[in-house]
Amino acid sequence: MKLDTLKVACSNCNLRELCMPGGLNLQELQQIDGLVANRQKVPKSGLLFRNGETFQALYAIRTGMFKTAVNTEQGKEQVIGFQMAGEIIGLDGIVEDCHSCDAIALEDSEVCILPMERIDDIAKEVPGLQRHLHKIMSREIVREHGVMLLLGSMRAEERVAAFLLNMVQRLNARGFSSSELVLRMTREEIGSYLGLKLETVSRTFSKLVESGMIEVRNRHVRIVDVDALKELASSCN
């Protein structure tokens, strides 16, 4: 077996449980290996795809972190989400065969390219993959419901608390600390995502520090009182 074939095989990827379906037998696993056409490195601030670009593939994040954002006609950007290793981006492109948002790397990153054609072909043979794709899309829909709830009915402190808890929970699922995290995005990007101005994000961090829930040094955040933070995030007055 050649080395670079090995390199792009899902069957021996440590992120498999995160981005690919479980419960496959050996033969199915080998079929799945045909999914990834290639890997692609994306440097910090690099664009993986942009609004208007023809849709060809989904991307599984292998390392690093991305933000996805839509732009108003006035050039203002609304961050839609922050995606990390094991997550799939590009689902927005399927409807119109054309991406409707930008995907930008927040740090040097690497993605697996999953050409949509191959996905469709292999899914025909491997029903588990088909169902898995449905689940991934449904998960994204449900995630966005959560963001809409946040944007539609939470106050600044609640939004920031919910954001931090969400980030640390996802990082924890990837083997990182459940109480410390390093933010890969600016205050402005957090603000855009949360529907707040960067000053408000900064002030809210300070307020949470003052009330002893978190510690902040630059982009390093330590969660001191998870329960209080959860209480806050779900208070939703």
Add this chain to the structure above:
Amino acid sequence: MKLDTLKVACSNCNLRELCMPGGLNLQELQQIDGLVANRQKVPKSGLLFRNGETFQALYAIRTGMFKTAVNTEQGKEQVIGFQMAGEIIGLDGIVEDCHSCDAIALEDSEVCILPMERIDDIAKEVPGLQRHLHKIMSREIVREHGVMLLLGSMRAEERVAAFLLNMVQRLNARGFSSSELVLRMTREEIGSYLGLKLETVSRTFSKLVESGMIEVRNRHVRIVDVDALKELASSCN
């Protein structure tokens, strides 16, 4: 052919172009007819499904209108969307085999029940259906991006303008007027959807009336100056 078989056949449903894939041949059309297990009437204020309920089927709206909403732990509801004839609801249930929002009829309605098992089975045979399902889910993701943009960065007037334009455009695609509409939901439900309080919705309507963009009598709205409304909806300061 029995009458009640005819009754639930997609192949002779006038909403087919809205909710089912186009470009199918006769045989495929007949296969698709097996999708709909049943129709179900839902009276005004009735629940089609609720958060936590086991997921079994998607629903295609045949007549009427629904709202979908998620609830906070404190019992406050955030309206996620308003769905009308030809649209598919229930996609949120696929990830966890469990619905994560409520679907409530805003008027007496009727839906076609599409059991997920049947969808999967028939999609194996009819690739066009598979792709169509992907498109529907992707469309929902993109729609939610738009709502996030609205909630994250528009002011009250812009939100209301965007809401009215979106409603009238969708109604127009269903053969209704492109300048008049009857709202099936309360000001409070509109407010919840737009991240505003009901008083703000009411005041904003009044403001738009005053500036000559729309006319309002109860839930009947007439759009007088579409261009001004569009201008407003996309100004996004």
Add this chain to the structure above:
DNA sequence: CGGTACCTTGAGTCAAATCAACACCAGTGG
């Protein structure tokens, strides 16, 4: 080591929320 991007904090402003009063309508039942 200088420049730039990023972050924090303060003071004042403003848009939307809150609180409150009242109008309207449909349905109910005396």
Add this chain to the structure above:
DNA sequence: CCACTGGTGTTGATTTGACTCAAGGTACCG
């Protein structure tokens, strides 16, 4: 028939949380 009720919608007065504007501070990179 009318009085009553509860849900809905409008409008006004006031408050407030987040925004805006402004000034520095800090960290990072070539």
